[in-house]
Amino acid sequence: MNALISKVLHEAIREKFWYVAEDSRGVSRIFFDSGAGSLVLKSAHAAIEHASRLSSYGGGGFPDSQWVDDIVAQARTAVADLINAPSPEQLFTGESATAVLRRLAEAILPALPDRSRILISATDHNANVDPWRQTAAVLSAKQLDVQLVRFDPKTGTVDLNHLESLADPRVRVVAVAHASNVLGAENPLREIRQLLQRAAPDAWLIVDGVHFIPHGPVDVQAIGADAYVFSSYKIFAQRGLSWAYANEAILRLPHYKLTPAPDRPPESWEWGFRNPADFAPIIEVVDYLAWLGRECFPIAASETGDRRRWVRLGQQAIRQYEHELVRAMLDGVEGTPGLRALEGVTLHGISEPEHYHLKEPTFSFTVAGWSSEDVVAWLWNRHRIAARGGDHYALETHRQLGVRESVRASLAHYNTVEEVRRFLQALAELLAEKVRA
Incomplete structure (x- = not known):
């Protein structure tokens, strides 16, 4: 077991999630489909249940309404801690990451000079591809130039040489995933930011963090993101609410809102008041990460520090533990061959x-x-074993791979090396059967 996450601690982690070893019918199973939506923290579910009892709308002068306002404020503060945003006031929400990214595209592209260039990435889910292409097409009179950046097949990350060949002062937007939801590789965002500072200093870096958010530390200030988007259901909460950090310049752009709605962000970016039951669980998620940080780094956590520090330590512990899962899956476990060694399996992305x-x-x-x-x-x-097949809404990724679809096994820190071993044994058994026509 990992040096930071002991066997006892990992058992405690698994106990905090619903359906970690059994599905909702009580059937024992292995859950390798976190890329489509993580398991839900029990505390997050309890927060949803409690908050959903209220029918009150925020903005009133009575206790239930004030409680709603307080939950929304607490949730913004929690997300600011999660991604190290400069201010909770720079965070707005939407019903999905797809909707939020579309909202950003519809605000940003009309404000760009004619003939500006927008770079999108072949590592990305179509949620961060189509909004830029389709909005540019609607604004055809501006003659915006949308170009696709390839990925390096050895690493599954953005090909920096190709990006550099496309980057020039015309580039005003670079839209890229923090990590590919197919290839599972973290894009070098800091290097991308540095490249843009040299070649395209006016470019905004728009990051889709949906797939990366449960896997490691996020620091929007350190990576130089001008906007960063993720969804609650990918990080141990539920569907129905997605989050966007945006810089002050983006937040000031003209954007659709109802006339009587607040003029100030973040509320001006939100269409209708949000359900407090959508906001409440993310508070529990961030508190869980802080708890994990204190458990894994007791000396550091006992020192003076705020929740942001503990959250980051928890995220670091997750990342280190998940690297063990990566090694087990690719290299094998206790004599069981890993994915790299299975004849008949073509692994996409990182293999070395x-x-x-x-x-x-x-x-x-x-x-x-x-x-x-x-x-x-x-x-x-x-x-x-619950895994997933299809294109995973990442058409450009599969197009560059030269396949229409793939099998995806997506794990999280609540999974175990033993589950990986059982998956690899099952796959070896499948390969031993007669190849289907």
């Missing part, structure tokens, strides 16, 4: 140990002679 440090525990692959749907059905029917 020198790049393991860039990888989240998300593994996409294809199996010769099998469709992705058949593989995931076989894994479930034979071994009760």
